[in-house]
Structures are given as C-alpha cells and as structure tokens.
Amino acid sequence: MDTTLEALRNLVQTHPAIDNHAHNILTAANALNYSQYPLELLTTEARGSAIEVARTTLPHYRAVRQLAGFFECEAQWEAVKKARDAWVQRDYVGLVKKCLEGTHQLLLDDLLTEKDVEPILWHDQFTAASSRQIIRIEAIASRILKTLKPETKADLQTRWNQFQRMFTLTIQSSIQSSKIVGFKSVIGYRTGLEVDVDIKQKDPDRCSFAQLMDDIDPERIANKPFNDWLVVHTVELLQGSRKPIQFHTGLGDSDLILTKANPAHLQPLIARYADVDFVLLHASYPHTRDGGYLSCVYPNVYLDLGEVFGMLSRDAEESVIRQSLEVTPMSRLLWSTDGHFHPESFWVANRHFRDALETVLVDYVKRGDYTVLQAMDAAADILFNNSNRLYGLGLPTPTMNKSAASILTMTDTPIKPAVTSARPVLDAMLQSHPDSFIWMQFVDYTATVRVRMFPIREFVKIVQNKRRVGITLAVLSMLQDDYLAPGGSPTGQFYLEPDLSTLCRNAGVASNSATVMTFWRTERGDAMQGCPRTILQDIVTKLKNEFQLTVRFGFEIEVVLLKSSEEDDGSGYHRLTTVHSWSNMTVEIRKALPLLEEIVTTLDSIGLHIEQFHAESSPGQFEFILPHESPLLAVDQLIKARQTINHVVEKHGYRATLYPRPYPKGAGTASHAHFSISPVTNETSFLAGILEHFPAVVAFSLSQEISYSRVAAGIWSGGEWVAWGTQNRETPIRQIAPGHWEMKSLDGLANMYIAMAALMAAGYLGMTSKMPLNMKDCTDDPSTLTPEQRSSLGITTTIPKTLEQSLSALEANDPLQRLLGPEFVRNYCRVKRAERAKFAAMGESERVNFLVDRY
Structure with a gap:
C-alpha cells in the first residue's frame, strides 16, 4: 500500500x-x-412533472444506491423514502447530525x-x-x-x-x-x-x-x-x-x-x-x-x-x-x-x-x-x-490539515488525525525501530530549545490523547541555567501538544530518535498566550484572513566553527580556520570541505535542502542558506537545521556557535531573514509599519546585550539607523524586490518564532492603519549622511544601542503589545532584564563560554 x-x-x-x-x-x-x-x-433541479423523468437519470440511480446504504434498506426509491420516514419520525435531530458530519x-x-x-x-x-x-x-x-x-x-x-x-x-x-x-x-x-x-x-x-x-x-x-x-x-x-x-x-x-x-x-x-x-x-x-x-x-x-x-x-x-x-x-x-x-x-x-x-x-x-x-x-x-x-471567519486551522488520519494502527484505539509526514516516519520507526524515541521540543523566551524525550510507544499515547505532557509555568520566567527571573513562580502548568507536521528523524547524532515541535495548551486545551509558535501562527493568519496576504520566510544560517581548547586567552575555544575570507577557498577552508559537505548531505537526508553554502568573513565562519517556506515551517526547519549542524560538527570534536561577535575585530554573526508578501498591493503600508515599530521589534530580534555589538556602521550588519534601501546592506531592512525584503538586525540568540511574529505584527499594524510610507529609499550608508540628508529621506530614528533601550521601546508600544499579548510581553521583558543582569555580573571569558556552550 x-x-x-x-x-x-x-x-x-x-x-x-x-x-x-x-x-x-x-x-x-x-x-x-x-x-x-x-x-x-436531492439530485435534480426539475420541478412538476419533470421530476418523474428525473428518476431515470444517472445521478438519481446512484443516489438511490447510496441512500439505501445510508438508511440500510433495499435499493429502491420507495424503500428509501419509507426508511427515511421512519428515521425522521423517530429521531430527526439525529438524522440531521448524521448528514452534517464533517461540516x-x-x-x-x-x-x-x-x-x-x-x-x-x-x-x-x-x-x-x-x-x-x-x-x-x-x-x-x-x-x-x-x-x-x-x-x-x-x-x-x-x-x-x-x-x-x-x-x-x-x-x-x-x-x-x-x-x-x-x-x-x-x-x-x-x-x-x-x-x-x-x-x-x-x-x-x-x-x-x-x-x-x-x-x-x-x-x-x-x-x-x-x-x-x-x-x-x-x-x-x-x-x-x-x-x-x-x-x-x-x-x-x-x-x-x-x-x-x-x-x-x-x-x-x-x-x-x-x-x-x-x-x-x-x-x-x-x-x-x-x-x-x-x-x-x-x-x-x-x-x-x-x-x-x-x-x-x-x-x-x-x-x-x-x-x-x-x-x-x-x-x-x-x-x-x-x-x-x-x-x-x-x-x-x-x-x-x-x-x-x-x-x-x-x-x-x-x-x-x-x-x-x-x-x-x-x-x-x-x-x-x-x-x-x-469570508474573514477567523477560524483556527484544523489540526488535521494535511492529515494522515489514523497515523498508527498498532493499538486498538485509533489516533486522532494528524499532519502529513507523521505516518511515513512513525510507521517506519515502529516497524524497523520499535525501541526508538521521540523528542518533544519547544523554544523558551531565552531561545533555549527545551526537550522532553519519550519511547515511541509512549509518544503514541500522547498522540492518542491517552496522556498529556505537563510543563511548569515557571518556564515563562526561566533563564538558561534554570534560575527564575524575579517575579517568576513554580506554580501551575501548561501542556505540550505535538505538531506532527514537524516530525523529523534526528540525523548526525548517535540516537535512534526523531524530533517534533509543539504548541502550548491550557488545562482546557485552548491555545495559551505566550506560546511562541502560536504567536507567529496567529499573526500570519490575521494577515491572510484580513488582507489576503501570503507570507514566506527564508533564513540564512551563519555559524562560526570552533575547536575546544582551554588555551587561546582562556576563552575555552579557538578558531577552526584562520586563513579565511568571504566566499574564498583558502587552504584551511579546503581542509574543512569534507565537514561542510557532510553537513549539507546530512541535512539533505532529512529533507532540509540547502540552496547554497560558502565561507563568510569572520575566521571559521560559514553560511548555509535555507529555501523560502511558509512562516511556521520555515522557523521549524531553521531550528532543526541548526541542531543538525551541531550534531555533525560535534562528532568531529568541534562547536558551531551562533554567538553574535566571537571576535571583536572580526565580522559578526547574524541570522538574516528574508521575508516576502504576496500580493504586493499594500507593500508600502506593510513596510511603513515595520519601520514605525522597528525599535520595539528589535527587543525580540536582538535579544541579548551582546547582540547590540552588531548595531554599528560600516560592517554590513544593518547599520545604526531605522531605514530601508534597495540592495542596501547598511540599512536594517534591505529591499530585494517588490514585496521581498531582508531583515539584518537579527541574530541567532533570538527566539525566531517571536522575532518574526513581532516583525509581521509591525507590518500588520501598518496595513490596518493604511500607514503611508514617508521614508524614502536610502541608497547610502545612513551614518555617512548629514542630518539634513537623513531628514530629507525621512530617516529620523536610531536603532536601540542597548537591550534596555529596545525593551523600553517595546513597553512604550501599546499597539504591538496588544497584538502580541500584554502578559506575554511583560514576562518576556522580565526574563530579558534578569538575563542581562546575570551576564553583566560575569567576567568576559565566563560570559563568552557560557553563551558559546549554549548557542
């Protein structure tokens, strides 16, 4: 079959x-x-005497046989009517309910x-x-x-x-x-x-x-x-x-x-x-x-x-x-x-x-x-x-969308319908590796990927709704080392609901397992405010329902490959390559080729197809470009690709880090995101909204203090001013084509679900208010322009230079807070300030090692 x-x-x-x-x-x-x-x-538009003739049509004959099966009677018209009459008189509501199943x-x-x-x-x-x-x-x-x-x-x-x-x-x-x-x-x-x-x-x-x-x-x-x-x-x-x-x-x-x-x-x-x-x-x-x-x-x-x-x-x-x-x-x-x-x-x-x-x-x-x-x-x-x-109905997309219903039949209880890739992956694992494991994952506000692991037969129970996976609400206030931010509480819990469309075999790691991303649900099973994947899904749905806007994302993965060492100034790591430059093939990069190609082929084996890869500017820095996908899928694949890259390089004793500025004198490491909308009819209002709310968006896209080391002029990282420009890499928003942009003020320490949701929310706010685009296309590095020149282009706002500045901008932005969820924003800001205080208390080497070990 x-x-x-x-x-x-x-x-x-x-x-x-x-x-x-x-x-x-x-x-x-x-x-x-x-x-x-x-x-x-039921089968004809005829009226009067024409109905008699209509009883000899193919549609009528077919319906008689089908209705005979429905009413469990002889396949004759009069028998169908007699059986129907009995059901109507016995339980008309039950008949209607049966007829409307699936509606x-x-x-x-x-x-x-x-x-x-x-x-x-x-x-x-x-x-x-x-x-x-x-x-x-x-x-x-x-x-x-x-x-x-x-x-x-x-x-x-x-x-x-x-x-x-x-x-x-x-x-x-x-x-x-x-x-x-x-x-x-x-x-x-x-x-x-x-x-x-x-x-x-x-x-x-x-x-x-x-x-x-x-x-x-x-x-x-x-x-x-x-x-x-x-x-x-x-x-x-x-x-x-x-x-x-x-x-x-x-x-x-x-x-x-x-x-x-x-x-x-x-x-x-x-x-x-x-x-x-x-x-x-x-x-x-x-x-x-x-x-x-x-x-x-x-x-x-x-x-x-x-x-x-x-x-x-x-x-x-x-x-x-x-x-x-x-x-x-x-x-x-x-x-x-x-x-x-x-x-x-x-x-x-x-x-x-x-x-x-x-x-x-x-x-x-x-x-x-x-x-x-x-x-x-x-x-x-x-x-x-x-x-x-x-019709602007605002209904949540059914969880059985792209369903491979009854994914597993290994037990007497059928599993509720779930999504596409689940059946082939789960069936194969059950048949060939019944002792395999499933990792249920979610990403918290520190961008830490949290994992719960289950034997596959226990995971089947979760999918069948025979058991639930409760997670403490403390995670909303939890730092990377599990300490709670001030105001956090260990009381209460939410539940993980697996999104089977994300089920994917783990590759590059010595584990017979697969991962699946999750949604956060309340005790009643409703979507919980603050779930990163739900926040992104909801804003994309609003753009679709209210403006018929289709959104797609594409991500660039930049990593710096490091060797573990206790030398090199006590940093704990040193460079994999030193003879290194952008898009070059040096002698050291050629030595790294087998590792780079292994990364790409391993990703390809699980359906993550890299469009291109090359050396970036900083020593040991490489970039892998993922294809454009629908928003939630694109971020899911980004998380999976990053994990797989680390799995592969760790086998060889290396570390692939997303740390924003490993070398103060070298180029920084970003996680640039391409985003596009279709149709492009309202692109000016969409872009105007992003620029208007950009200082608050940065609280999510540059989410740690070290991230702001890239808010500088002349290093192709988006510059220092809120601006946009066609193919201009010194503006935070680079326009590539009508309705297609790149966001540059973004790095790998961000929770990408939330960062991209905030970006889309800003665009949505621009569209709802029909905001005019008063800022002009900037063709230069804004920092090299005079104040008068910037003013003539409508460039008046600087990008926040510290985490505190961006968090303050977010807290002052009521429209964005209402759209993302006020309670979520409060929790997020609380976590970020606690995280900032924690890192400020560390020495430089300790802070670098801490972050490189985790990102």
Missing part, C-alpha cells in the same frame, strides 16, 4: 469543511411534506424561503463553529417593497426615494454585522448576469425607476433596470468592506434563463469593482471553464464548486473538478453543498464531492502533476482554508 496516497485519500475524506453556500433545513413538521418539498430535489461551519442564505425551515441558530448544534449569514439582496428589496404602498401615482417618486434610503441603510447595517459574512444576488434567475454597470449614471427619467415602482412584483423582482441598480448599488457599498458577494451562475431550475447565466456576462462588473470579491456559485456549470478563467485573470473572483455534486453523473462531477483546475489558482476555489430543505442534500453533495476530489487529485499525483503534499494543500484549501480567509 502507498501510505502517502492513503494519507491524501484520508485527508480528502475527513478534513473539516466550510460550506460557503447553503440554505436552512426544514423543520421536523415539514420534513415529510414531499408534495411541497420533493425528496427528488465545520455553515454559511447560510436563509432568505430562500420565509416559512417551514429552522432558523440559523438551530443549525449550530450540528457544527463546530456557529453558522454565519449570507444576505440575499433581492429578498431584502422584496421585503422593503412590501412595506411601501403609495396612495396615488404621484407618490411613486417618494416611494422610490424611500426605497433607496431603506435599502442602503439595510445593506450598510448588514456590512457592519459580524453575523453576516457576505451577500448574494440571484439576478441570474431574474434578468440575467449581463449587468449594466453604468445604470446609476443614466438619466432617472429614462430609466424611470420611480415609475417602475408601481409595476414591480415584490414577490419576484424581474425588471432589468431595477435589478441592475440593486446589484451595482450593493457592490458600490461593499467597496472596502472585505465582504464578498455571491452570484448564482450556471445550473438552476427552469426559472433560470440559461443563456444569461454564463458568468462571462459579469466581466465588466468584476473589472469595474476590483476591490470587491465576487463568488461564482454552482461551478458556473455548464460554463465551468468560463468561471475558472475569470478566477484566473481577476484576483477578486472565486469559483464555488457547489450544487453540481449530486446533480450530475460521476464522470461529469470529476470533469467539473478537472475543468476548474485547468487554470484556476488553488486559492480561488471554494466548496459548498447548496444544501437546502432536506438534510440528505448536504450528505449526498459532500460524499459526491469528496469522492470526485479524491479521484482527481490521486490521478494527478500518479501522473506527476502534483506532489502528495501539494495535493493535500489543495484539498485543505478548497474544503476549508479559502473560505476561512475570504
């Missing part, structure tokens, strides 16, 4: 789904009212009908997250029209004025509501999708809106100028709101004008209102390719893959997915059932979609078009992540 494909199949079938377009379910009293709500609607949240258009259905809140008992509402604008217009009844024709203009005012206020109020996450138009059903984008600029007398008021049927508004006005006016109000509007496109009942349901008709509207997001419902079938094309060329268009699943044959359903993947970016595809009235409509749609998606993704993996991980990401994005981001 191919375990990687099994992991993909399992993810597709089990990953929680956000149903981004659905309708309310019938009350129990109406669930068997088949004359009004035919059960055949994490519902986004409900509750204006499909005003009777016979349950309210939105009723549905919340079946989903992990509370349902949210989608507002149907034509239904709002209909409700308003019914309240306006003029006595004479002369009142029509007054009525039109009243309608405009009431409709506008209703939409504006809905935009402000946290319960309402989007809007919807069924203009495709009424007068077609060819909306006149200039309708509001036309002469009211020629459009005769006032006169139309007397002729419009409030029950079914089907006047083209009026319908076009509703859409255009709503879209105008939505500008800047970040709430999308859905359009019924393609497939529908006989009330639909099929020739006018092609989403291509919406292109002028989409192009005109580029800052409003449009969702094309129902896969635009049979115009799926047109919908996919619009989603490809317009960044504000999303293609919903709803309703068709259950309504089409198996081949057609798979074809819809293949067509949608032809050109549509994966970030633009959404999932929905269009479930309505009968709960089985949700069950059938979900089953058909997951089966079709599994078939298509597995096929593309086998053909080599996707890797397994890319296919897993695609499934998770379509089912959950894209809707979470588009």
Whole structure:
C-alpha cells in the first residue's frame, strides 16, 4: 500500500469543511411534506412533472444506491423514502447530525424561503463553529417593497426615494454585522448576469425607476433596470468592506434563463469593482471553464464548486473538478453543498464531492502533476482554508490539515488525525525501530530549545490523547541555567501538544530518535498566550484572513566553527580556520570541505535542502542558506537545521556557535531573514509599519546585550539607523524586490518564532492603519549622511544601542503589545532584564563560554 496516497485519500475524506453556500433545513413538521418539498430535489433541479423523468437519470440511480446504504434498506426509491420516514419520525435531530458530519461551519442564505425551515441558530448544534449569514439582496428589496404602498401615482417618486434610503441603510447595517459574512444576488434567475454597470449614471427619467415602482412584483423582482441598480448599488457599498458577494451562475431550475447565466456576462462588473470579491456559485456549470478563467485573470473572483455534486453523473462531477483546475489558482476555489430543505442534500453533495476530489487529485499525483503534499494543500484549501480567509471567519486551522488520519494502527484505539509526514516516519520507526524515541521540543523566551524525550510507544499515547505532557509555568520566567527571573513562580502548568507536521528523524547524532515541535495548551486545551509558535501562527493568519496576504520566510544560517581548547586567552575555544575570507577557498577552508559537505548531505537526508553554502568573513565562519517556506515551517526547519549542524560538527570534536561577535575585530554573526508578501498591493503600508515599530521589534530580534555589538556602521550588519534601501546592506531592512525584503538586525540568540511574529505584527499594524510610507529609499550608508540628508529621506530614528533601550521601546508600544499579548510581553521583558543582569555580573571569558556552550 502507498501510505502517502492513503494519507491524501484520508485527508480528502475527513478534513473539516466550510460550506460557503447553503440554505436552512426544514423543520421536523415539514420534513415529510414531499408534495411541497420533493425528496427528488436531492439530485435534480426539475420541478412538476419533470421530476418523474428525473428518476431515470444517472445521478438519481446512484443516489438511490447510496441512500439505501445510508438508511440500510433495499435499493429502491420507495424503500428509501419509507426508511427515511421512519428515521425522521423517530429521531430527526439525529438524522440531521448524521448528514452534517464533517461540516465545520455553515454559511447560510436563509432568505430562500420565509416559512417551514429552522432558523440559523438551530443549525449550530450540528457544527463546530456557529453558522454565519449570507444576505440575499433581492429578498431584502422584496421585503422593503412590501412595506411601501403609495396612495396615488404621484407618490411613486417618494416611494422610490424611500426605497433607496431603506435599502442602503439595510445593506450598510448588514456590512457592519459580524453575523453576516457576505451577500448574494440571484439576478441570474431574474434578468440575467449581463449587468449594466453604468445604470446609476443614466438619466432617472429614462430609466424611470420611480415609475417602475408601481409595476414591480415584490414577490419576484424581474425588471432589468431595477435589478441592475440593486446589484451595482450593493457592490458600490461593499467597496472596502472585505465582504464578498455571491452570484448564482450556471445550473438552476427552469426559472433560470440559461443563456444569461454564463458568468462571462459579469466581466465588466468584476473589472469595474476590483476591490470587491465576487463568488461564482454552482461551478458556473455548464460554463465551468468560463468561471475558472475569470478566477484566473481577476484576483477578486472565486469559483464555488457547489450544487453540481449530486446533480450530475460521476464522470461529469470529476470533469467539473478537472475543468476548474485547468487554470484556476488553488486559492480561488471554494466548496459548498447548496444544501437546502432536506438534510440528505448536504450528505449526498459532500460524499459526491469528496469522492470526485479524491479521484482527481490521486490521478494527478500518479501522473506527476502534483506532489502528495501539494495535493493535500489543495484539498485543505478548497474544503476549508479559502473560505476561512475570504469570508474573514477567523477560524483556527484544523489540526488535521494535511492529515494522515489514523497515523498508527498498532493499538486498538485509533489516533486522532494528524499532519502529513507523521505516518511515513512513525510507521517506519515502529516497524524497523520499535525501541526508538521521540523528542518533544519547544523554544523558551531565552531561545533555549527545551526537550522532553519519550519511547515511541509512549509518544503514541500522547498522540492518542491517552496522556498529556505537563510543563511548569515557571518556564515563562526561566533563564538558561534554570534560575527564575524575579517575579517568576513554580506554580501551575501548561501542556505540550505535538505538531506532527514537524516530525523529523534526528540525523548526525548517535540516537535512534526523531524530533517534533509543539504548541502550548491550557488545562482546557485552548491555545495559551505566550506560546511562541502560536504567536507567529496567529499573526500570519490575521494577515491572510484580513488582507489576503501570503507570507514566506527564508533564513540564512551563519555559524562560526570552533575547536575546544582551554588555551587561546582562556576563552575555552579557538578558531577552526584562520586563513579565511568571504566566499574564498583558502587552504584551511579546503581542509574543512569534507565537514561542510557532510553537513549539507546530512541535512539533505532529512529533507532540509540547502540552496547554497560558502565561507563568510569572520575566521571559521560559514553560511548555509535555507529555501523560502511558509512562516511556521520555515522557523521549524531553521531550528532543526541548526541542531543538525551541531550534531555533525560535534562528532568531529568541534562547536558551531551562533554567538553574535566571537571576535571583536572580526565580522559578526547574524541570522538574516528574508521575508516576502504576496500580493504586493499594500507593500508600502506593510513596510511603513515595520519601520514605525522597528525599535520595539528589535527587543525580540536582538535579544541579548551582546547582540547590540552588531548595531554599528560600516560592517554590513544593518547599520545604526531605522531605514530601508534597495540592495542596501547598511540599512536594517534591505529591499530585494517588490514585496521581498531582508531583515539584518537579527541574530541567532533570538527566539525566531517571536522575532518574526513581532516583525509581521509591525507590518500588520501598518496595513490596518493604511500607514503611508514617508521614508524614502536610502541608497547610502545612513551614518555617512548629514542630518539634513537623513531628514530629507525621512530617516529620523536610531536603532536601540542597548537591550534596555529596545525593551523600553517595546513597553512604550501599546499597539504591538496588544497584538502580541500584554502578559506575554511583560514576562518576556522580565526574563530579558534578569538575563542581562546575570551576564553583566560575569567576567568576559565566563560570559563568552557560557553563551558559546549554549548557542
């Protein structure tokens, strides 16, 4: 069995789904009212006598067999209905619960009908997250029209004025509501999708809106100028709101004008209102390719893959997915059932979609078009992540994202779903090395990597939730030598939750083991404030959800290789190479080549692929460059790579140190970070926020007093002034390309999760306030400029020169504190001051040895 494909199949079938377009379910009293709500609607849009014919379609035959298995009855339509009737009468709530399994949240258009259905809140008992509402604008217009009844024709203009005012206020109020996450138009059903984008600029007398008021049927508004006005006016109000509007496109009942349901008709509207997001419902079938094309060329268009699943044959359903993947970016595809009235409509749609998606993704993996991980990401994005981001739902990413569910079957109790690499690694270890060990790791506020080790069978219990790993809260105040900072307490504990996506074999060390990074959880299992990985994850999620911003990091690992010695001025270490210079191949560097190549090949053996490596400027200093990755993964890999480098060099009796300035007269050692955002639309506000809050960010990126030995001019370490410059290595922020920068005021003593979270938080603050970028591109070393020249560039602030200065800047920065967590910031500052006092009391040699031994 191919375990990687099994992991993909399992993810597709089990990953929680956000149903981004659905309708309310019938009350129990109406669930068997088949004359009004035919059960055949599960597989057809036909009505009336056409339903009889629809019972001979492939979708109907397939659904009968599937529902027969669901209800455990004979595979005949009447037998299915009889078994269903019994279940509805016996336990309707239980039936609904069964049908909604796997649905994490519902986004409900509750204006499909005003009777016979349950309210939105009723549905919340079946989903992990509370349902949210989608507002149907034509239904709002209909409700308003019914309240306006003029006595004479002369009142029509007054009525039109009243309608405009009431409709506008209703939409504006809905935009402000946290319960309402989007809007919807069924203009495709009424007068077609060819909306006149200039309708509001036309002469009211020629459009005769006032006169139309007397002729419009409030029950079914089907006047083209009026319908076009509703859409255009709503879209105008939505500008800047970040709430999308859905359009019924393609497939529908006989009330639909099929020739006018092609989403291509919406292109002028989409192009005109580029800052409003449009969702094309129902896969635009049979115009799926047109919908996919619009989603490809317009960044504000999303293609919903709803309703068709259950309504089409198996081949057609798979074809819809293949067509949608032809050109549509994966970030633009959404999932929905269009479930309505009968709960089985949700069950059938979900089953058909997951089966079709599994078939298509597995096929593309086998053909080599996707890797397994890319296919897993695609499934998770379509089912959950894209809707979470588009509608601003703010839901935490499911822990089973990229799941290899039921990772181990070695015991009677199945393990809860976990993430990608876990199954192959754990399975292999259990089969070949059942006596192996797992190191559960976390990084504290001193950037010390703390480790708990478990026999692998005990680790299985942790993953199965059979036991928990409690850690004393004292770690929030603990220094490197385990002493508590003043104010710290040994009372209380938190719990480590393994992030199985990080599970990786230990290499270069004499240990049959693997490491896994962890999240910190409270007693109740909630995310704990102050968990470094959670802080980073949360701010990256906010950037994604609120600004549709994708962030990537890339790190440069600089280390100085040392030989252990009690000589060399009592430092305890001396240089591995002395004949040394930047990007040079000296005689001593050639002697070190076998060691350097062993480092790279060892990293490669565990999936950490170094892009390049070379000699840096300081004696014994080398740099290894990691590829760009998503933020949490990038920092996880940085920690793992550093550990592996040390494992390899320690085998040969050496030490690889991150110490910022081993030799006062030599170049310093940094941990430069590349960071990029996409799209680059708001890059100026993002950069402006980083520069505005930079003195406070430095409290995390230059986290020890020795770190500030690199805040100096002329040594290519970022200089002394808060500034930015294109390819300027004497500014702390070097711009490399639009939306791509390097942070230079950063070293290996920082907790990189927190440092990068603070950097991203500063960018986020700039975007939320739409901060202008008043600082200009600096092409020189700012320290060589006159005060007037710096002022003309907007360079007015120096980088803190001491740890105390940066901590004070952080404590004075309320917006950054609120974003990162005030309690966390207080703990962090307390630890850093205690750490500073400890090192100040040491002699120079003792301090250097202490830090080199640990970093």
